[in-house]
Amino acid sequence: MSLSREDQANLLIVDDDDTIQRLLVIAAKDHGWRPRTAGSGLSALEALDDGIEAVVLDHGLPDIDGLQTLERMRSEQPELPVIMLTGLNDAETAVRALRAGAADYLTKPFELKRLFDLLRQIRLDRSEPVVAVSGGGSKMTATDGLRSANTRVRELLRRMEKAASLDSTILLTGESGTGKTYFAREIHRLSPRAAEDFIPVSCPALPRELLESELFGHEKGSFTGAVASRAGRFEQASKGTLFLDEIGDLPAELQPKLLNVLQDREYFRVGGNKILRTNARVIAATNMDLHARVADGSFREDLYYRLNIIELHIPPLRERKDDIPGLTAAILGRIAGRRTTATWTLTPEASEALAAYDWPGNIRQLENVLERATAFTDRNELGEKDLVPLLESRRDGSATAASKVRTLHELERETFLEAYRRTGGNKARTARELGVSERTVYNLLERHGLK
Numbered sequence: 001m002s003l004s005r006e007d008q009a010n011l012l013i014v015d016d017d018d019t020i021q022r023l024l025v026i027a028a029k030d031h032g033w034r035p036r037t038a039g040s041g042l043s044a045l046e047a048l049d050d051g052i053e054a055v056v057l058d059h060g061l062p063d064i065d066g067l068q069t070l071e072r073m074r075s076e077q078p079e080l081p082v083i084m085l086t087g088l089n090d091a092e093t094a095v096r097a098l099r100a101g102a103a104d105y106l107t108k109p110f111e112l113k114r115l116f117d118l119l120r121q122i123r124l125d126r127s128e129p130v131v132a133v134s135g136g137g138s139k140m141t142a143t144d145g146l147r148s149a150n151t152r153v154r155e156l157l158r159r160m161e162k163a164a165s166l167d168s169t170i171l172l173t174g175e176s177g178t179g180k181t182y183f184a185r186e187i188h189r190l191s192p193r194a195a196e197d198f199i200p201v202s203c204p205a206l207p208r209e210l211l212e213s214e215l216f217g218h219e220k221g222s223f224t225g226a227v228a229s230r231a232g233r234f235e236q237a238s239k240g241t242l243f244l245d246e247i248g249d250l251p252a253e254l255q256p257k258l259l260n261v262l263q264d265r266e267y268f269r270v271g272g273n274k275i276l277r278t279n280a281r282v283i284a285a286t287n288m289d290l291h292a293r294v295a296d297g298s299f300r301e302d303l304y305y306r307l308n309i310i311e312l313h314i315p316p317l318r319e320r321k322d323d324i325p326g327l328t329a330a331i332l333g334r335i336a337g338r339r340t341t342a343t344w345t346l347t348p349e350a351s352e353a354l355a356a357y358d359w360p361g362n363i364r365q366l367e368n369v370l371e372r373a374t375a376f377t378d379r380n381e382l383g384e385k386d387l388v389p390l391l392e393s394r395r396d397g398s399a400t401a402a403s404k405v406r407t408l409h410e411l412e413r414e415t416f417l418e419a420y421r422r423t424g425g426n427k428a429r430t431a432r433e434l435g436v437s438e439r440t441v442y443n444l445l446e447r448h449g450l451k
Contacts, residue, residue, distance in 0.1 A: 177364030222271020
């Protein structure tokens with residue numbers, strides 16, 4: 001008798017220590033997971049099936065080690081998230097695990113909360129726009145899950161791999177929804193800094209005063225509400241990667257300060273007089289034409305050239321339509337995984353409709369359309385009539401409007417930020433207004449990089 005989705009295991013725990021196994025199983029069940037265990041690498045590979053959403057994998061196993069197990073898992077299921085458990089301060093293994101495709105790693109002994117925070121984030125990340133294409137293109141071994149059927153994108157992946165190994169500043173350009181954040185994370189994962197922090201900052205998400213403090217930190221008493229000193233993102237990312245999203249929206253008054261950091265690696269906290277140094281690698285992204293912004297005087301030319309040491313341009317979906325079948329299959333698989341249902345297929349007419357459309361909102365719009373199309377259908381095959389009305393509704397608006405199709409993750413962030421600003425950053429009042437616990441407010445701050 002086959003198991004229902006509700007009874008099928010969705011988390012594989014691989015460790016040869018029975019005590020750790022039992023502890024992780026109890027904790028996993030408490031966090032809503034359905035765990036299955038294995039005590040060796042080979043038994044883990046046998047226990048793997050399509051129902052497993054994530055793997056917790058110990059490195060020290062009695063037959064093949066964790067890295068070999070990880071590589072074989074990734075060859076069978078390239079999109080499967082794996083968290084590697086390593087020995088204390090075993091940085092070399094951690095870096096090798098991340099380069100081999102691990103989603104993250106923890107060193108023993110570790111806090112259970114940290115592990116299940118990572119697993120929760122994996123579920124959230126898997127709901128974000130997909131840019132990887134499964135199959136159809138030449139295999140990019142170093143870039144792991146990133147594959148494409150499109151010649152331009154395959155060349156982009158080759159350049160990205162080379163750029164990741166350098167420590168130069170990178171500028172990612174491309175329309176909204178093309179997956180710039182995903183590419184930034186991949187560059188970090190493939191870089192020598194992979195074992196360090198990847199810290200994203202959205203330039204338009206905060207007002208100028210808060211953005212300056214977010215980037216550079218502040219000293220106690222430097223402004224109203226600064227009740228304690230705080231390290232900024234440049235300080236936190238000093239050994240890792242700082243991702244400045246939508247850099248074209250950086251206020252003019254902050255541009256000289258960012259230029260100084262990129263040139264001299266030195267800066268001051270807001271209200272401080274002590275020179276701080278940073279070794280953060282900077283990756284910036286924009287959907288704007290920065291050349292035009294430089295020409296009209298709204299963006300500094302010297303800052304533009306400091307950011308644009310290496311430029312990687314991500315083509316829009318309408319210029320890589322040969323990737324649509326692979327992207328569609330991957331997105332539908334992820335939606336099915338979140339809803340614990342069987343995945344969907346497309347009729348030939350539906351596939352033709354997707355291929356004929358220009359996708360002004362790019363991959364983000366494709367995900368939005370598929371999410372909506374699958375929401376109310378009782379069938380496992382999507383037809384032309386399920387998709388065309390959703391595409392037609394976008395034709396009436398401008399490309400700019402369509403490019404602003406937002407994911408559930410973005411809508412959550414926007415709703416939370418509105419409430420948080422409206423209450424003046426009061427966490428208790430924000431919790432009451434949103435109808436959630438105060439602990440949830442802290443989780444939202446952390447999830448959206450606002451802590």
